[in-house]
Structures are given as structure tokens and as C-alpha cells.
Amino acid sequence: MLFDRVKELSEQRGENLKVVAQKLGFSENAFYKWxxxxPKSETLEKVADYFxxxxxxxxxxxxxxxxxxxxEKNDVQTIAAHHDGEEWTDEELQEIQRFKEFVRMKRKK
Structure with a gap:
């Protein structure tokens, strides 16, 4: 399942697995090993962030x-609306959401 998902996401970007692996600093055949x-959790997180x-x-x-x-996106946009600068990009809103999830997970520990 994991390999298939990564392969599908790569194809959707018009990239092959070797190129994606190199961009992420992995060996050329890293995904095939999966x-x-x-893989380690840090590696999975890096791939998830990339895609x-x-x-x-x-x-x-x-x-x-x-x-x-x-x-939840509306919640993030509400949080982001308190910024005095320009409009937030989708990537920035997603980063805010990841941080919100990170803080939530820390609270549960």
C-alpha cells in the first residue's frame, strides 16, 4: 500500500520515484525497499510533507x-486571519494546521 501510494503521488506530479527520492535526499531505490x-517515521513525515x-x-x-x-480549514483560516500581512497561501494554511495538530498531540501526552 505505502509503495503504491508514493508511486501514484509521484506520477500525479509527473515525476518518477528516482527523481522524488533524490529530491528528498534518499537513495535512488529507497522507495522500492519499502x-x-x-521506513522510519521521520522519513514518512518527509515524504508526506513533500506530497x-x-x-x-x-x-x-x-x-x-x-x-x-x-x-478545520475554516478554523485555520480564522486563526490565520489575525495576521496583519498578506493573504495566506494554501501551503501556509496547511503548515498552521500541522502545527495545530502538533500542539494538540503534545497536550495529550
Whole structure:
């Protein structure tokens, strides 16, 4: 499942797995190793960030690619609205959402 998801995401970007691996600083065949070996969590996070999807999506635990649903995106936009600068990009809003999830996870520990 993991390998297939990464391959599909790469193809959607018009990139092959070798190119993506090199961009991320991995060996050329890193993704092919995932067919038989599990990657480290830091590696999964790096790939998820590159493709702008959740680790759960990569692992096949959900079919939702993003970190948030439309309601949560509105919450993030509300938080971001308190910024005095320019409009927020989708990438910046997603980063805010990831930070919000990080803080939430720390609170639960």
C-alpha cells in the first residue's frame, strides 16, 4: 500500500520515484525497499510533507489526503486571519494546521 501510494503521488506530479527520492535526499531505490521494509517515521513525515498529504494517507489508514477537512480549514483560516500581512497561501494554511495538530498531540501526552 505505502509503495503504491508514493508511486501514484509521484506520477500525479509527473515525476518518477528516482527523481522524488533524490529530491528528498534518499537513495535512488529507497522507495522500492519499502516493498519489504518499513521506513522510519521521520522519513514518512518527509515524504508526506513533500506530497502535502498525511502520513495516515501514505500508510493507507485513510483515503483523505489532507490533514484537515473543510471545517478545520475554516478554523485555520480564522486563526490565520489575525495576521496583519498578506493573504495566506494554501501551503501556509496547511503548515498552521500541522502545527495545530502538533500542539494538540503534545497536550495529550
Amino acid at each position: 516493498k519489504t521494509q518499513s 502535502n498529504v498525511s502520513v495516515d494517507y501514505l500508510l493507507g489508514r485513510t483515503d483523505e489526503k489532507r490533514f484537515y477537512d473543510s471545517t
